Amino acid sequence: MKSHRHGLVLGKFYPPHAGHHHLVTTAADRCERLTVLVCAASVESIPLADRVAWMREVHNSPGVRVVGAVDDVPMDLDDPAIWDAHMEIFRAAVPEPVDAVFTSEAYGTELGRRFGAESVCVDAERSLFPVSGTAVRQDPIAHWDFLRAPVRAALARRVVVLGAESTGTTTLARALADHYRERGGIWARTRYVPEYGRAFSEAKLARLRERRPGAHWSEVSFTSDDFPLIARRQQEQEEQAARAGSPVVFCDTDAFATTIWHERYLGGTHEEVARIAAAGRQHLWFLTDHEGVPFEDDGLRDGEELRPWMTDRFDAELRRTGRRTVRLTGPHPRRLATAVAAVDALLDEGWNFADPLPDRTGTTTASPLTERG
Template structure:
């Protein structure tokens, strides 16, 4: 069938966009938006191979979030890639037809193989920006250099790739000071780093509100009158995770957090004398953290801000944080010294983390005879 450029204005009944979306980027989203404008209904088929390191479910979820008006379906396609073997083509088509489940009127694509794909679906091919002039990006480029292609990534992908650094420690050991300073340091690098996020400790706000409620009933109340119930800590942990996730979706490739839901478990132990299975489950199911910075209490004067119990518990809490970080196999570093020393130590650790880069498993190898590829750049 004859290929038509996307700007021809002709509308179609049921359109199809097919890709690996490994991971999805602005070029993919432009392709889908263009197809949606030209079709009464659109199916987006996400195909993933088992060897790839981004789960199919994540890619489907990202595409559904970005394109709520489209029908997004996923399929595992572990068939070898060879466009010059009719039997291989038909094996792929069996996967595609099974996932789509109904006739297709138009295939929207930017790939050379789009004409053959459309022909096998008995559909019209519609070309969308095959030169990549509007969005000069590809899945291959994103996998090779997420930082360099960050501006082309959507919120869900950014949240998945963001390196998350958590600063935790006992009371009055400088966690807020250090985490704020780290965020300011990386923002100062400019470019995409100017959007580096910082996540406040929700438990702090919760405590302020708790004390305010006590004083509304009794103006003479102070922090010693506050009592915590176990059920309050899961609320704090879930909100901390939610705030962190929201910040990761909008920021740079690194995010700094003043505590997290893992630390909430230690605070439960501090106030209730035992661990909370519910809080530990929340922390275990929460987002991946890449580095923990534990602020040492040694050499830091205790400052009573009205929401602290005193310096006596600081050594115990520092020890418990260290024990639990070690027990759970988390990557962590204890930072000590004055403010300047702590910031310099932390920056070196974060720079080392970022220098490790991002690692994606290679897609299935492909037969490149003649140069046409089932996993061409945009895919």
């Protein structure tokens, strides 16, 4: 039997982590209804809508409602006027009566009093999940195991390998994933995303051969409608890998590359494919040069003479769209070493989260918007 009718959990969730989820799950187990209030300041770099969406995905059980509010009130909860200002925002977002407020902080008693609700403290010592939002922002990699799938997907660094036919893109993407897996720990979960366009092409050729055994790849035809499907599926596979993997995911091509493949087969651009590519969340592109790489016909290739044109088109569009790109030349070991150095540099840059509003609260009182950091 539930001990409370309507409970409340509030915080910044900047970003959400295992401690937050434990707090919400505990509250949900004890309440007939639970409201989770996500409060974000305008200066912060993770949008409120994203945090609300992440919390809704994780806590989607019946009786749990997640809402959001912008709270740009300065942080000083030793000041009753500041408390009043925060409470005005909280009450506007959660106007219903609340009979229990769940927190892991010392401020819970005052928050409960102001809501006219019981204050319930959950794991104040952080013994179950020794993590805070501040710690995650400072070093996401060190706290990766405390993050759930939607946050991992948002934070994972996505690295794309693309290039003309038979230039070693698949070999390099797989080698990069293997290199980072060998580092162990969270890196052992590093994912490689295969080229969906190849699987799509293999299926086309197989269907053709069902009708005409012995049909050659050159007899396969594409339509413009094929390319949005390829781009969307490539992006879906990338998203799945980012949600389950390590802080970096390696992709053998992406939706952006599909725009060039459309040019190669049908000429011109495809607006829908371009829109899909624009919505991508990739961070670094490696362009594999064709020079010095023998062309190997694996049964799905017929464009050796087009490789210089494709390399130039990739290069031109990567530059035009401002994508962070490293062009890889020379033998495979040199390409791999160059790529690893570039990925390490990307990871070393960190995530550069914007600082939350400064908290002027004294050392004896914590703010409800600095819960678990």
